[in-house]
Amino acid sequence: MALVTMKELLDQAKMKHGAVGAFSVGNLEMVKGAVKAAEDMNTPIILQIAEVRLPHSPLALMAPMMVEAAKKSSVDIAVHLDHGKTLDVLHQALEYGFTSIMMDGSTLPFEENIEKTLQAADLAKKYGATLEAELGLVGGSEDGSVDEGIRCTNPEDAKVFLKRTEVDALAVAIGNAHGNYPVAPRLAFDVLGAIGKITDAPLVLHGGTGITPEDFRIAISLGIRKINIATASFDSLTREAIKYLGSEGKHDYFGLNEAMVKGVYDNVTQHIRIFNCAEPL
Numbered sequence: 581m582a583l584v585t586m587k588e589l590l591d592q593a594k595m596k597h598g599a600v601g602a603f604s605v606g607n608l609e610m611v612k613g614a615v616k617a618a619e620d621m622n623t624p625i626i627l628q629i630a631e632v633r634l635p636h637s638p639l640a641l642m643a644p645m646m647v648e649a650a651k652k653s654s655v656d657i658a659v660h661l662d663h664g665k666t667l668d669v670l671h672q673a674l675e676y677g678f679t680s681i682m683m684d685g686s687t688l689p690f691e692e693n694i695e696k697t698l699q700a701a702d703l704a705k706k707y708g709a710t711l712e713a714e715l716g717l718v719g720g721s722e723d724g725s726v727d728e729g730i731r732c733t734n735p736e737d738a739k740v741f742l743k744r745t746e747v748d749a750l751a752v753a754i755g756n757a758h759g760n761y762p763v764a765p766r767l768a769f770d771v772l773g774a775i776g777k778i779t780d781a782p783l784v785l786h787g788g789t790g791i792t793p794e795d796f797r798i799a800i801s802l803g804i805r806k807i808n809i810a811t812a813s814f815d816s817l818t819r820e821a822i823k824y825l826g827s828e829g830k831h832d833y834f835g836l837n838e839a840m841v842k843g844v845y846d847n848v849t850q851h852i853r854i855f856n857c858a859e860p861l
């Protein structure tokens with residue numbers, strides 16, 4: 581098994597009427613935990629990192645680790661740059677061997693979003709990489725620094741956007757948001773259904789943390805083929821680290837390392853289990 585493009589995994593997901601999990605990582609322990617979970621579940625995954633995370637987790641250090649982990653894995657893994665804002669960072673990621681990029685022009689006016697996405701499409705094509713874009717506005721923000729309001733994707737706009745950009749995957753806004761939801765969200769499945777009717781393109785659900793297993797399954801049945809999970813892994817890692825440091829006896833880095841890996845492993849395993857059993861309940 582190997583480093584593969586995201587498109588290959590999206591195509592497989594479509595054939596199986598399922599969705600592939602895209603798990604955000606920010607350090608060695610997160611990469612190890614996510615890959616081990618995928619291998620133990622014998623399920624392909626996407627390893628991803630968002631541009632906004634790079635001040636904490638520099639691309640020059642993360643990228644070689646993510647790409648190498650994918651190459652050495654016993655399952656297929658795509659390596660993806662999540663929420664790219666600048667062509668420069670997308671270009672760097674591709675040079676490091678990422679097989680997929682996202683151009684997030686969702687805060688831009690429609691025409692500017694299309695223009696930026698087309699520039700990213702040219703870049704992706706040169707590297708044989710997959711391209712994801714976003715239309716509408718997913719709420720919250722990837723690192724919690726701003727609270728973007730939710731603007732649901734307009735299905736008619738999605739049709740035009742997909743025709744003009746021919747992206748491989750489209751992130752939609754259906755009431756989902758990044759970060760922890762104060763209460764479980766009420767996703768706009770009518771909007772998702774309307775988008776699914778006008779296109780065969782794989783759709784992406786951001787803000788996966790806190791969405792219920794039942795809602796994941798409904799979303800998958802309506803055309804979601806990639807599901808992004810970040811906060812739940814960061815939180816699970818932190819909980820395990822706190823538990824370890826609060827436990828009896830001596831503590832050292834190696835024990836802490838194992839606790840962090842376990843935190844991510846548990847969360848990724850739990851989500852893969854839901855995504856692999858995609859029939860609506």
Ligand code: 13P
Nearest residue numbers: 759786787789808810811
């Ligand atoms: P969560 O942090 O809510 O899981 O969202 C992840 C995400 O959508 C990354 O792009």
